[in-house]
Amino acid sequence: MKLTAFLSARGGSAGTAGIIGAGFSRRDIDVALAACTIIRIRRGHHSLAKEATDYRAALELRGLLTCLSAAPTYGLWTLVPGQDLHLCVGHRSAPAGAVSHGRCRHPGQPWLPVAGLADVLVHAVHCLPELQALVMIQCAVGRGDISLEFVRSQLGGNRNGRARSVLELVIPRADSLLEVLANVAFQRAGLSLRRHVEIPGVGEVDFLIEECLVVETDGGSHLEPHQVKKDRRRNNASVAGGYLVLRFGYDDVVHHPERMVAEVLAVLEQRHKGAFHP
Structure with a gap:
């Protein structure tokens, strides 16, 4: 493997110890530096010459990526891409344009300048809007990367009341961030619902509201031709089975939840008035 390929597989940068530990020599590093295929960010750390990633920025600033900036490393769901750099820089002040977070309490990512998952999630619930933090935590907890109880244990005390309230919105299972957000919207509207309900002839549906209305939340995959056909068959089977x-x-779900809830309420109101009865 070439040194450039090794760095590319690790986000574009790595420490000298990690490079040598992977089997490269100091001469390999010197040759790559002379050829300008890599650069020395600072003593003991190197990066691809054309790589301007958050990892490189974190190394240059001697910090660890956290919160929204660390979400891509851990493959966490996000609602919006990070615009600012979120960093743990210890007791130092974060540079202009970066968001500074408290010190890290857990081991970081082994070979990248990224805070540990527990710190990333704790920082997120303190920093981000409620729903943005929620989808990150739901993703990590749902995959089994971390337990909800452990995250809660890191948020003790009166000052963490708002942060703990975000954890109360985490559900046992969510197949997409759309399910998480829709669940919050429906519950806050006071709707009676069940999630992941198995309906004979249809299969499992995302939500069954008031025991009569099936609600499905469709991500990008539902626009694929084969999925469109499958969804059409499921819709027909649902209606044939007596469901709306x-x-x-x-x-x-993400941008117009109020309109989504209003449509659900309108259908339920029409049903209560007998619109769908013979």
Whole structure:
């Protein structure tokens, strides 16, 4: 493996110890530096010459990526891409344009300048809007990367009341961030619902509201031709089985939840008035 390929597989940068530990020599490093395929960020750390990643910025600033900036490393769900650099820099002040977070209490990522997952999530619930933090935590907990109880244990005391309230919105299972957000919207509207309900002839549906209305939340994969055909068959089977059906996409759930809830309430109101009865 070439040194450039090794760095590319590790986010574009690495420490000298990590490079040598992977089997490269100091001469390999010197040759790459002379050829300008890599550069020395600072003593003991090197990066691809054309790589301007958050990892490189964190190494240059002697900090660890955390919160929204660390989400891509751990593959966490996010609602919006990070615009600012979120960093743990110890007791030092963060540079202009970066968001400074408290010190890290847990081991960081082994070979990248990234805070540990527990610190990333704790920083997120203190820093981000409620729903943005929620989807990150739901993703990590749902995959089994960390337990909800452990995250809660890191948020003791009166000052963490708001942060703990975000944890109360985590559900046992969510197949997408759309399910998480829709669940919050429906619950706050006072709707009676069940999640992941198995309906004969249809299969499992995302939500069954008031025992009569099937609600599905459709991500990008539902726009693929084979999935469109499958969803059409499921819709027909639901209606044939006596259920009403509504489907909502990313834009509905993420950007217009009030409109989504209003449509659900309108259908339920029409049903209560007998609109769907013979």
